[in-house]
Amino acid sequence: MSRKRISLRQELPLLVWLVIVWGALWRDFSPGNLLFGALIAVLVARLFYLPPVELGGRFNVLRAVPFALMFLAKVVAASFQVLYLAVAKGPKVISAVVAVPLRSHSDLLVTATGHITALIPGSLVVEVDRSTSTLYIHGINVRNAEDAARLRKDVRDTEAGLIRIMGTQAELSALNQEVAA
Amino acid sequence: MNPETFSGDSVIDAVSAVFMVVGALMSLAAAVGLLRFPDLMTRMHAATKPQVLGLFLLLFALGLQMRTWWVWPVLVVAWIFQLLTVPVSAHMVGRAGYRTKHLHPELLSTDELEAVVQQAAGKRGFTDDDGDEATAGR
Incomplete structure (x- = not known):
């Protein structure tokens, strides 16, 4: 793949959202489950790569x-x-x-x-x-x-x-x- | 349940009852709108929008009645997905409806998109007649 990688900081909101969805669907917010969710989130974000969303850099x-x-x-x-x-x-x-x-x-x-x-x-x-x-x-x-x-x-x-x-x-x-x- | 918590319980019951009735009312609004509005675009308003509020109220009432914390994240995620998908579907249907001329121009007070679409169509070498034929051919 020749597309440019995006920084982890830019990807973080997407990963956090995926982990929240994972936890909500399992109805389990225990650390172990969240960790496994985070692993899957990173994997999904790498495999099914979407064009990065350009954030404004601030959130009030x-x-x-x-x-x-x-x-x-x-x-x-x-x-x-x-x-x-x-x-x-x-x-x-x-x-x-x-x-x-x-x-x-x-x-x-x-x-x-x-x-x-x-x-x-x-x-x-x-x-x-x-x-x-x-x-x-x-x-x-x-x-x-x-x-x-x-x-x-x-x-x-x-x-x-x-x-x-x-x-x-x-x-x-x-x-x-x-x-x- | 303890007798002390009775008043709190009845408040929760009352709130969820009101929310459920209003939520159902929003579904009724959608049905009435679908039946009574004149064209596709106005019907899309009725078909897609009141359910955002209706679903919110019903999910909220559900969360109040379940009395367990773990149901809230699921409900919030369900509503957020609704928020993300409703505008997209409304936009796609509205856009397709506009382009295939499923609208009554006499019911529009202004139409600032028409000139732009005409111009874009002219640039690509399509004439308005083609569009009319395609619509009539179906």
Whole structure:
């Protein structure tokens, strides 16, 4: 194999996740089982080699916890909104496909933003333009330009939150400048 | 069970009862949405999303009722896999649906993707007629 090896530090989040899944599936978090899980994780990561995920090099836990809670609250609110739309509007619901240009060009952040946007009911990622890192989002109940602007702002706010949690230093300072301006 | 823990138990029972009912309600929302929404894209919203919350609530209630710690990691992993896979499937179906024109343009207030797709199709030498024929041919 001629692909370049990645450092253990970069691979560590994947290995830790695999060990957690192993422990959870065996329902056994004893040291022996975890050690064997770690052995299998390393073996799997070596045999079934995937392109490395480029991490931003930082992770802010203090920002991640409120972000996760906000995400959960949004999922709850939006689920009831979709329930209301399904019952009240039904076939007459108006939606839109909105282009949302993102700030970051990192694959991880674009993917994470797309995932979170797609998990919140009422918005669905239809298409991703990787070269310009633009998400095309199908939003339900987007009746006019005002709603479209709100959807665009929501997605960009989600991305801003993710940059604050795990974006690179450069992305973070660019974001701070944008907010200050 | 001890009599002292009775009130704690009933609180847990009440919380899990509420969570289970709301979780089931979310599944109902998905079913109602599938039936009533007009096109594929809006139906995908109903089919994929409320179950993220519904599954969370049901798994949470299950964890409360099992009263053993080792069930929690399994439930969390199950939910995380749901979080990872739901957007991917929704995106793939939505993307395929958009490209095969399974949507009602009159129900879209704006469509900022259409011009981009047209342009990309034009660059590759496909015309819009080909797409229509392919759709009509099925």
